[in-house]
Amino acid sequence: MVKKILPFFIILFSIFYLFLRINTSIYSYKPAVEPLCNLNIPQTISFSNTSVVLKLKAGEVKGNDWTTYDDAVSWHINSGSNLCDKGNIVMWAHNRKGLFAELYNVSTGEIVSVAGEEGIRKYRIVDIRDVVSTDLTLVKVDDDRLTLYTCDGFLDSKRRFVIAKPV
Numbered sequence: 001m002v003k004k005i006l007p008f009f010i011i012l013f014s015i016f017y018l019f020l021r022i023n024t025s026i027y028s029y030k031p032a033v034e035p036l037c038n039l040n041i042p043q044t045i046s047f048s049n050t051s052v053v054l055k056l057k058a059g060e061v062k063g064n065d066w067t068t069y070d071d072a073v074s075w076h077i078n079s080g081s082n083l084c085d086k087g088n089i090v091m092w093a094h095n096r097k098g099l100f101a102e103l104y105n106v107s108t109g110e111i112v113s114v115a116g117e118e119g120i121r122k123y124r125i126v127d128i129r130d131v132v133s134t135d136l137t138l139v140k141v142d143d144d145r146l147t148l149y150t151c152d153g154f155l156d157s158k159r160r161f162v163i164a165k166p167v
Helices: 001-029 100-102
Strands: 044-046 053-059 074-077 088-092 111-116 121-133 145-152 158-166
Touching: 044 158, 074 111, 100 145, 111 145
Parallel strands: 053 074, 088 145
Antiparallel strands: 044 053, 044 111, 074 088, 111 121, 121 158, 145 158
């Protein structure tokens, strides 16, 4: 008698187990991959008034040493590791043609596009300021913006800041 009932209980238990497993997985669903936003690392920056597309590379600040490149704009990795981050995303480059000499050809109202692996985030230029080199107050803000800057003046005594807000 036990030999006849045992297969029935095994089948019944298996069905019950599968039912619980399926119903539990429905309520605890998690995507297999992170949202695309987490993968949207900035790669290029461009301005609406020009066809120039500038390459971006991760940079950091150690003391007074800011990572700079001869062939790319630096974006501060702690100010926004991807284009979905909120806050002040900071980028800087040398004041040279093919880099941030472009900051002298832009005006308020123009669009700045920052492209990543999975999309583009657009910003509208709202402010352009020339300040002394020791004034970094525009870098030290937390609102949702893009801060671009380059050096200028005799012995790099000034800074050109371009502030843009998300569109």
